[in-house]
Amino acid sequence: MTLGQMENKVKELFAVILQRPAEEIQDASAPADLENWDSFQHLVLVSGFEEEFGIEIEPEEIAEMYKDFRTFKSVVMRKLG
Amino acid sequence: MAKSVFKGIEIKGVAGAVPKEKVDHLTDHQFIPPEDRKKIVALTGVLEYRKAGPELCASDLCRAAAESLLQGLQVDPRTIDALILSTMTPDYRVPSTACLLQERLKLPNTTVAFDINMGCSGFVVGLYNAAALIQGAGLKRVLLLAGDTQTKLCYERDKNVVFLLGDAGTATLLEASEGAEDIVIELMTDGGRFNNLFVPAGGFRRPSTEQTREVKEQPDGGLRSEEHLYMNGMEIFKFSSTDVVKSIAAFIEKEHLSVDRIDALFLHQANKFMNDKIAKKLQFPPEKVPYSIGIYGNTGSASIPLTLAHHYSKIPPVEKNKVLLSGFGVGLSWGVAFAELNRIYCPPVIEC
Numbered sequence: 001m002t003l004g005q006m007e008n009k010v011k012e013l014f015a016v017i018l019q020r021p022a023e024e025i026q027d028a029s030a031p032a033d034l035e036n037w038d039s040f041q042h043l044v045l046v047s048g049f050e051e052e053f054g055i056e057i058e059p060e061e062i063a064e065m066y067k068d069f070r071t072f073k074s075v076v077m078r079k080l081g
Numbered sequence: 082m083a084k085s086v087f088k089g090i091e092i093k094g095v096a097g098a099v100p101k102e103k104v105d106h107l108t109d110h111q112f113i114p115p116e117d118r119k120k121i122v123a124l125t126g127v128l129e130y131r132k133a134g135p136e137l138c139a140s141d142l143c144r145a146a147a148e149s150l151l152q153g154l155q156v157d158p159r160t161i162d163a164l165i166l167s168t169m170t171p172d173y174r175v176p177s178t179a180c181l182l183q184e185r186l187k188l189p190n191t192t193v194a195f196d197i198n199m200g201c202s203g204f205v206v207g208l209y210n211a212a213a214l215i216q217g218a219g220l221k222r223v224l225l226l227a228g229d230t231q232t233k234l235c236y237e238r239d240k241n242v243v244f245l246l247g248d249a250g251t252a253t254l255l256e257a258s259e260g261a262e263d264i265v266i267e268l269m270t271d272g273g274r275f276n277n278l279f280v281p282a283g284g285f286r287r288p289s290t291e292q293t294r295e296v297k298e299q300p301d302g303g304l305r306s307e308e309h310l311y312m313n314g315m316e317i318f319k320f321s322s323t324d325v326v327k328s329i330a331a332f333i334e335k336e337h338l339s340v341d342r343i344d345a346l347f348l349h350q351a352n353k354f355m356n357d358k359i360a361k362k363l364q365f366p367p368e369k370v371p372y373s374i375g376i377y378g379n380t381g382s383a384s385i386p387l388t389l390a391h392h393y394s395k396i397p398p399v400e401k402n403k404v405l406l407s408g409f410g411v412g413l414s415w416g417v418a419f420a421e422l423n424r425i426y427c428p429p430v431i432e433c
Binding site for chain 2: 040
């Protein structure tokens with residue numbers, strides 16, 4: 001899978017869990033910009049990504065990811081190595 | 082640094098009491114779509130919780146727990162020297178509910194009785210005070226009650242808190258006992274972050290008005306009034322999974338403990354996802370981390386003793402069980418305690 005395909009997969013899963021259209025999600029999208037992305041749903045997102053990709057996200061990273069989609073994606077991509 | 086070593090004190094027993102009324106997250110809370118409810122339950126680990134009706138207060142739950150404990154231990158209430166109640170949900174704003182419980186529990190007029198206004202760290206803060214009264218003031222028996230009816234602090238449609246919190250009351254008896262192993266307790270506070278978990282209005286800083294009682298969409302998008310509990314979920318997550326973890330890890334190191342030398346880690350039952358992360362970070366295997374959150378939810382100051390009661394009432398008496406306890410929450414306040422439980426008496430959790 002190419003880097004681009006992987007990034008798309010991250011965006012798709014993010015959109016599915018948040019129940020928002022994928023096109024609504026931009027790199028700069030912050031929790032305040034996306035309906036449903038609150039602190040509770042953030043943990044649902046993290047848990048969903050851990051399960052789907054078999055990765056483990058550290059507590060500090062979970063907090064860091066609650067900044068914007070770019071940061072969220074970069075942490076996931078880093079974990080996927 | 083508020084770290085103290087208490088000598089010659091034994092935790093004799095712990096009892097818990099919960100309201101009869103069960104709320105099932107998967108079938109109730111219909112304002113949230115069923116699929117979302119499933120996701121939330123899977124994340125928090127809270128399948129159901131107990132909710133106190135309008136007439137039932139934290140003091141009633143604590144009283145029931147205390148009566149069950151004293152009866153089971155065959156302790157005469159007249160021999161209790163002090164009663165401490167940790168709660169955020171007192172019967173009255175004035176006086177301390179502990180004073181009322183002195184009479185209801187038929188404790189003598191010579192009893193020292195006071196409330197501690199603390200939430201999820203309340204049990205550890207209460208232990209510290211109870212142990213200090215025994216070691217410092219020479220008292221023999223202290224009854225520590227910890228309980229909350231937190232569901233009454235929440236707006237029923239605020240999904241940030243309604244899927245987590247439950248109501249419960251507990252009672253713990255501490256006694257002077259020569260030769261008992263040391264109890265070590267460390268407490269910490271960061272009032273600079275108090276407004277990440279608080280009830281913004283209804284106190285004396287911002288008295289209750291028609292406006293503060295109005296349920297409306299708040300700046301964070303949540304639906305509640307300013308007299309309901311507000312939680313900045315991500316800040317509390319950060320606090321719990323970083324500050325608290327660091328404090329527990331430092332405590333373990335300073336006390337020359339190790340996971341092998343600790344039989345069980347009793348964490349405040351915040352939510353299962355977060356507690357699993359904390360336990361994993363501290364390298365505790367799941368079998369050493371008991372939970373009660375699945376059936377009782379996050380019960381505030383009652384959560385650690387309720388988990389103790391839930392756990393030890395289901396197994397045969399255990400000798401010299403070394404336990405680490407950590408409570409963390411409103412204040413922000415947090416604490417860590419290490420104690421040895423020797424054949425601790427824990428009756429089954431009762432319903433009121």
